[in-house]
Amino acid sequence: EAGVAQSPRYKIIEKRQSVAFWCNPISGHATLYWYQQILGQGPKLLIQFQNNGVVDDSQLPKDRFSAERLKGVDSTLKIQPAKLEDSAVYLCASSFNQVSNEQFFGPGTRLTVL
Amino acid sequence: GQQLNQSPQSMFIQEGEDVSMNCTSSSIFNTWLWYKQDPGEGPVLLIALYKAGELTSNGRLTAQFGITRKDSFLNISASIPSDVGIYFCAGPSPGTYKYIFGTGTRLKVLA
Numbered sequence: 001e002a003g004v005a006q007s008p009r010y011k012i013i014e015k016r017q018s019v020a021f022w023c024n025p026i027s028g029h030a031t032l033y034w035y036q037q038i039l040g041q042g043p044k045l046l047i048q049f050q051n052n053g054v055v056d057d058s059q060l061p062k063d064r065f066s067a068e069r070l071k072g073v074d075s076t077l078k079i080q081p082a083k084l085e086d087s088a089v090y091l092c093a094s095s096f097n098q099v100s101n102e103q104f105f106g107p108g109t110r111l112t113v114l
Numbered sequence: 115g116q117q118l119n120q121s122p123q124s125m126f127i128q129e130g131e132d133v134s135m136n137c138t139s140s141s142i143f144n145t146w147l148w149y150k151q152d153p154g155e156g157p158v159l160l161i162a163l164y165k166a167g168e169l170t171s172n173g174r175l176t177a178q179f180g181i182t183r184k185d186s187f188l189n190i191s192a193s194i195p196s197d198v199g200i201y202f203c204a205g206p207s208p209g210t211y212k213y214i215f216g217t218g219t220r221l222k223v224l225a
Contacts, residue, residue, distance in 0.1 A: 004156070033213070042118075042202050042215030043157065056212050091156050098211045101145055105156025 002026065004106035006092050012112045018080040021109045025073070025094030031055075033103060034067055034077050035091040043091055049075065050098055082113045116141065116207050118216035126222045133190040135219040137203030146186040148177050149202045149215075157202055157215075161188070195223050 035043035149157035163179035
């Protein structure tokens, strides 16, 4: 079974530029999560989708971050414009449904904002 | 906001030694999860706990759901070099499906 795929693996941009990350969850998983992991910290949930609907986005900085999961499968997370403090690893995870506690994580995208 | 504190923050141990780490919360959790993260990878679920007092093993790993429901413990017996990594506790914030991760314990094993 294929795992969660993310791309790109690494991205370096200058502040005020835009960037987008892509995630393909495990086939059949209804719930998709985007996390931000700053160096030395645990992952912090940014947004959670159930199929193509948003379950929680309370920690998403909506003035600059946006995410979508239009067909209930793939998802993109965008930052526009980026700030220095956005430098982090962005992890995508999926689970069979909201109730399932086993989240499967992708390898992450390491973003560096200069 | 809700926070899970883990201790120790990091530890060096000799290969073959047993390891203990814990995770504490200011509020009650109904589920405790333990994940391991290797460098350059996403976290991988090791053990899930669902009931106060529950003790669950996965190979050399044993985790316990604290009886106060505000803490959890992870033990690794006879550590080996591949145990190196960061261990996170996590759980859904009570009454929600929103997962919170702990601050992490970084484990380094000396051969």
